[in-house]
Amino acid sequence: MQASHILRKYDPSQWGGTETAMQRLIQGLQQHGISSRVHAPHHPNANDTDLLRAAGAEIQRYRAFVPVAGISAAQREALISWGGNLFSFDLFWQLRASGADVMHSHALNRLAGISLLAARTRGVPHVITLHGGALDIPDEVNARLTAPLKGGFEWGKSLGMLVRSRRVLRNTDAIFTCNPREAALLQKKYPAQRIIVQPHSVPAAEYAIDSRGAARQAFPQIAGRDLIIKVARLDPAKNLPWLVRQMPAIKRRHPRAMLVLAGAGTTQSVVEELHSEISRLGLSNDVLLTGGLGLGSAELIGLIQSARLLVLSSTAEPFGIVILEAWAAGTPVLSSRTSGAASLIENGRTGLLYNLDQAADFHSGIDTLMLNNKLHRHLRAEAREHVRAEFDVPTIGRRVARVYEELIEAKKRKGSKTSLSHQPVKFAAKLS
Numbered sequence: 001m002q003a004s005h006i007l008r009k010y011d012p013s014q015w016g017g018t019e020t021a022m023q024r025l026i027q028g029l030q031q032h033g034i035s036s037r038v039h040a041p042h043h044p045n046a047n048d049t050d051l052l053r054a055a056g057a058e059i060q061r062y063r064a065f066v067p068v069a070g071i072s073a074a075q076r077e078a079l080i081s082w083g084g085n086l087f088s089f090d091l092f093w094q095l096r097a098s099g100a101d102v103m104h105s106h107a108l109n110r111l112a113g114i115s116l117l118a119a120r121t122r123g124v125p126h127v128i129t130l131h132g133g134a135l136d137i138p139d140e141v142n143a144r145l146t147a148p149l150k151g152g153f154e155w156g157k158s159l160g161m162l163v164r165s166r167r168v169l170r171n172t173d174a175i176f177t178c179n180p181r182e183a184a185l186l187q188k189k190y191p192a193q194r195i196i197v198q199p200h201s202v203p204a205a206e207y208a209i210d211s212r213g214a215a216r217q218a219f220p221q222i223a224g225r226d227l228i229i230k231v232a233r234l235d236p237a238k239n240l241p242w243l244v245r246q247m248p249a250i251k252r253r254h255p256r257a258m259l260v261l262a263g264a265g266t267t268q269s270v271v272e273e274l275h276s277e278i279s280r281l282g283l284s285n286d287v288l289l290t291g292g293l294g295l296g297s298a299e300l301i302g303l304i305q306s307a308r309l310l311v312l313s314s315t316a317e318p319f320g321i322v323i324l325e326a327w328a329a330g331t332p333v334l335s336s337r338t339s340g341a342a343s344l345i346e347n348g349r350t351g352l353l354y355n356l357d358q359a360a361d362f363h364s365g366i367d368t369l370m371l372n373n374k375l376h377r378h379l380r381a382e383a384r385e386h387v388r389a390e391f392d393v394p395t396i397g398r399r400v401a402r403v404y405e406e407l408i409e410a411k412k413r414k415g416s417k418t419s420l421s422h423q424p425v426k427f428a429a430k431l432s
């Protein structure tokens with residue numbers, strides 16, 4: 001079986017949660033006899049040694065653009081890097097010629113409309129994974145998504161109508177979402193739709209190999225420090241400046257504490273604010289910015305293993321794949337109470353949760369994980385057992401493969417009598 005995966009962005013130099021989930025899904029599917037082709041927009045950093053190709057996928061690039069006039073280059077870049085509604089004319093023809101048995105969109109809106117149209121014209125199943133959510137999105141995140149559009153004219157609405165982008169969630173064959181809250185909201189809005197809560201995965205055995213020596217060699221300044229690590233791209237939703245501002249209070253109670261922020265700087269304004277806050281608060285020796293580290297690299301795994309705890313301070317986190325990585329590495333987790341973290345963590349058993357608007361709640365969690373060795377050991381043991389049983393790469397790959405097989409069989413049973421709601425001949429002609 002062959003699956004075509006559609007991405008709205010793939011820059012190997014700006015690796016994040018979606019890319020990590022994709023890499024592990026490709027590996028898991030491969031273990032169950034499914035090959036993958038990834039369709040992603042052209043990008044200057046595209047290369048022949050990226051991690052998705054190394055995982056066994058074929059990479060095919062397509063031309064895409066932001067159909068918005070009157071915005072600056074910085075606004076356009078922001079739309080491309082985070083949440084912009086892209087369009088492509090040649091993606092449809094790529095997918096038509098792909099020979100895929102199933103099409104799997106990891107994007108919404110116009111790109112999902114194009115891939116759904118291609119799937120319908122070929123008579124193959126189409127599924128969508130919601131990596132960033134569709135209905136369970138906080139207002140502040142929605143505001144950031146639309147901010148780059150200010151002052152511009154979005155002329156692409158007619159293109160969206162062409163591929164019926166507003167109906168993709170209603171018309172796709174199945175929707176994967178990674179947390180139960182999103183699933184419940186979707187089921188209420190689309191009661192006839194097949195919606196599957198499908199978590200992401202982690203190669204548990206790799207994260208259990210002791211790599212702390214590699215971390216100490218790469219970052220000698222961590223020696224003798226109690227590390228609080230955050231693994232995330234430096235973008236607004238991760239709420240990193242807030243975390244830095246908590247460090248003076250943490251240092252007063254835990255003098256050996258060091259905050260490690262491991263991730264690439266994807267949003268320049270966030271990078272600048274972080275450096276400004278670190279300087280203003282006199283934390284140059286107490287906050288380490290590692291920059292981007294390779295997925296699954298010994299340095300990154302070793303940093304997680306060396307940490308007393310991993311912390312999430314995100315304002316929105318549909319899933320939180322770093323939680324699985326910390327569990328597999330044997331590091332307890334303290335997370336803000338986002339929908340993703342709340343669905344993964346059983347408070348007090350596999351981790352601790354706190355409310356972002358209650359700083360005392362956060363600091364209580366820090367103190368507990370710094371000082372309570374018995375609870376620390378308990379959380380490590382419970383989380384490791386849980387991640388191995390439920391979130392290992394082959395386990396998740398098998399579940400997705402099973403859905404593909406069921407949908408393909410259903411299409412075969414319907415045969416040529418399947419009703420194509422997208423009127424493929426008419427729309428294919430328009431796209432040409």
